[in-house]
Amino acid sequence: MTVIRAKQALTARGWENDVLISINPDGRISSIKDAGTGSDPDTIQVGALVPAPANSHSHAFQRAMAGLTEKRGDSPTDSFWTWRQLMYRFLDALTPDQVEAIAALVQMEMLEAGYATNVEFHYLHHQPDGQPYDNPAEMAERICAAAATSGIGLTLLPVQYQFGGCDQRPLGPGQRRFGNDPDRYADLLEGSQTAISQLPPDRVLGVAPHSLRALSQQSLKAVAALRPDGPVHLHLAEQIPEVEEVQAHWGARPVEWALDNLVLDQRWCLIHITQMTAQETKTLARTGSVAGLCPLTEASLGDGIFDGVHWMQSGGRISVGSDSNIRISLAEELRQLDTSQRLRDHSRAALATAEQSTGRRLLEAVSVGGAQAAGRGSGWIETGQWADLLALDLDHLDLAGLRGDTILDSFVFAGDSRCVQHVWSAGRHMVRNGRHIRRDQIARAYRKAVAPLRDGL
Incomplete structure (x- = not known):
């Protein structure tokens, strides 16, 4: 005791x-x-x-890139999309041993920042040429091994990533390590269950259909059904080009399509959602899904500003994650979230209420919302x-x-x-x-x- x-x-x-x-x-x-x-x-x-919140969205391997992508890319208007090309070149060199060591450091830094749980949005699955390892869950095992070393709580979300865009084009060279067809993904999920079962009983296994760009509509719904009691995480409405691509191919804006075609409830954590209309914000907030916010990464990559004021006024739930792991700091994620609202609206204490200060409201919100996003029985003392x-x-x-x-x-x-x-x-x-x-x-x-x-x- x-x-x-x-x-x-x-x-x-x-x-x-x-x-x-x-x-x-x-x-x-x-x-x-x-x-x-x-x-x-x-x-x-x-x-x-x-309460120590969950870090609700992380790509562990990107921690080793922190500070290395701040030079101008080939384009005179550098953006998320040029950063992504640099990221693809970097990950082609990663070995399983390196991934385990990087993940352990990420998890250690999360704990030292005040997080109790790592929700790992895990999409680095295969060898550099795209061929699976002899054990399809080799990389998932390495994330679990890192958690055994760091002692952090782990929610593992193997990512299903099949296409290079809404037109279902093949994955490009930098994406080969991510891709699975439905059968290979099922094998990966089974192997991930075996790997995570070696951890203490607070571990959780969920699923992550990567985005509307990376799966067919049918596959997206099928992935969400594979773990009916576990969390489901989905990148949604992060970038303006993404919104335009989904609208062009699927006939609706990403959030609009998700509201009309998915059973969005407390199992779902929708990552970023920085590109929403006012009506989308209010309607999505009322579904009970969690907004998986990554304010430091969203600022770093120029994603846009999440409308936290209207989301929370509509009863929306939030969590925070370190995403690209360029900086792992609970305090700074919460600060960035609130100060971005102030900058946009020319206000102060944007997310405080008459009953709760800003810090109190945010800490309690991300503790409860993070526990929901992690599928974890925590959030309160x-x-x-x-x-x-x-x-x-x-x-x-x-x-x-x-x-x-x-x-x-x-x-x-x-x-x-x-x-x-x-x-x-x-x-x-x-x-x-x-x-x-x-x-x-x-x-x-x-x-x-x-x-x-x-x-x-």
Whole structure:
């Protein structure tokens, strides 16, 4: 039994002072109660304890590209599409050993940033020439092996990616490692189930039809049905050219088509959705699906600004992910999300309410929405939930002397990952005093893995 004593804790009932949170050996919260008098020397003392969200969208391998794609491409108007060509050239060199080492570093950095779970949108499946490995789930096994090392909670989403566009053209050279027909995808999913079953019981397997561009309409619906109880993630309405392509070939805008043709409910996490009309925003928000937002990557790639104000006013649910992993920071994702609304609307505290400050509202929203997107029984500090917990250091200069919602406001708008004191993922105490317990081991493996990649640039 693990017992944490928090000076302040944001539980499902709101802020509570001086509480004891007990965690069963199975990783679930067993009790929350007033600490009373006295102190057990084995109790872990923390400052402010809050839910640790899921990182709801990641492509782990792209972490090794961070900072390497900031030069102008061949086009005088560089964009997502020219960045994508650079990404394709980079991934052609990746080996399974390198992918495992990179994924472990990504997961370690997520934990140190305050996330408890990695939702991996996993589409790097095959050898560089497009041929499957002897084990079709070789790369999925490497993501799972990384999670075993890092201790993070894992929701694995094998991606179905079949075509190079809405016209169903063959995959291009840079996409060969992604592609599967329906039968090969079914084999991949079966192998992924075997791989993930070796992890602790909080793991989750879902599916990810990549996008409306990468699958036929029939295949998209079939993929969503393969794991009827698991999460379904889909890139949707990320870029203006994507909207135009879908409209030209499918006769409707992406969100419009999805609303008319898919059974969108709480299983679905729709990634990015930065290109929506006002009516699409309101209607989609009311389906119960989660918006999988990646504000730092969306800003980096020029995707556009998600309409968080109207989405949340319509009852929409949100999560955040680090996507390209150019920067892994929970505080900065939340800051970018809110400040983008301010810039667009010439406002301040755009996502605050009369009852909740900006930091509080965002942290609670992405904790609950992230748990839904991950298919994970967490999101609140509440008895019976997985113990996904983030302790913020109230001795940190930016948080000292603060109470309640102001702690979260200062973490999001003045602080960063250095405010993170401890992190538990389903009760696994992986970050202690701001440092992952296996940081040196994971960092050494990463350095060794990326050295030949960088030598080849």
